[in-house]
Amino acid sequence: MSSRGRPVVTSHAEIERAAFRLFADRGFEAVTMGDIAAEVGVGRRTLFRYFESKNDIPWGQFDRTLDGFREILASMPADLPLHEAVHRGVQRFNEFPADAEPSHRDRMRLILRTPALQAHSALRYAAWRGVIAEHVAARLGLAPDDLLPRTVGSVSLATAVSAYEAWLADPDADLAALLDAADAGLRDYLLTR
Known part of the structure; x- marks a missing residue:
């Protein structure tokens, strides 16, 4: 049985690495979920499937x-x-x-x-x-x-x-x-x- 929708295009680890790069460059508060999604190359909705909020990302x-x-x-x-x-x-x-x-x-x-x-x-x-x-x-x-x-x-x-x-x-x-x-x-x- 095949699953519907787009295939997974990223991972928790990729998101964390990208987010931490942005946090180091701009500071945590200046980075948005949109910024992280763009850095990873996915849409914001996809990002929210991995992490409920930006605050969850540092906790992995x-x-x-x-x-x-x-x-x-x-x-x-x-x-x-x-x-x-x-x-x-x-x-x-x-x-x-x-x-x-x-x-x-x-x-x-x-x-x-x-x-x-x-x-x-x-x-x-x-x-x-x-x-x-x-x-x-x-x-x-x-x-x-x-x-x-x-x-x-x-x-x-x-x-x-x-x-x-x-x-x-x-x-x-x-x-x-x-x-x-x-x-x-x-x-x-x-x-x-």
């Missing part, structure tokens, strides 16, 4: 990414202490190929340093925290919206964002090492204060 295929995050957390050994499983999950979630385009660093720079993205990012962060809360709840026999799972999700996001900010401030910094340091620093603080 976020729903698929969250599904991958769930799989990462589910793959953690059941005998691994919960705090370690969550930490390792966050680290693996942040492993990207060095040649990824746009790079993880460029993506996080745009997300964390673009005021126009902050409200949209809050929604994405809530979904990310929710994945951790689901995992914690399943391990502890709680509901994802119980206080402890929600707290673990929020604290995990806070330590990750702290590591991202340090990483963006130092081009030579290693994100995995910063995620380790943020997690260890928080544990030390909680145990010794």
Whole structure:
């Protein structure tokens, strides 16, 4: 059975690369979906089939990414202490190929340093925290919206964002090492204060 309509003429990755080029040249707020569509060589309607809004582009295929995050957390050994499983999950979630385009660093720079993205990012962060809360709840026999799972999700996001900010401030910094340091620093603080 053949599908009707025009064949797919682009991909999420092509759109992201084109959009990030435009964002780097003109700034996020100056670029429109029409500009991105023209850069890719498709109509605006086609572009909206891939991304609901310009604000979604820096987040990539976020729903698929969250599904991958769930799989990462589910793959953690059941005998691994919960705090370690969550930490390792966050680290693996942040492993990207060095040649990824746009790079993880460029993506996080745009997300964390673009005021126009902050409200949209809050929604994405809530979904990310929710994945951790689901995992914690399943391990502890709680509901994802119980206080402890929600707290673990929020604290995990806070330590990750702290590591991202340090990483963006130092081009030579290693994100995995910063995620380790943020997690260890928080544990030390909680145990010794």
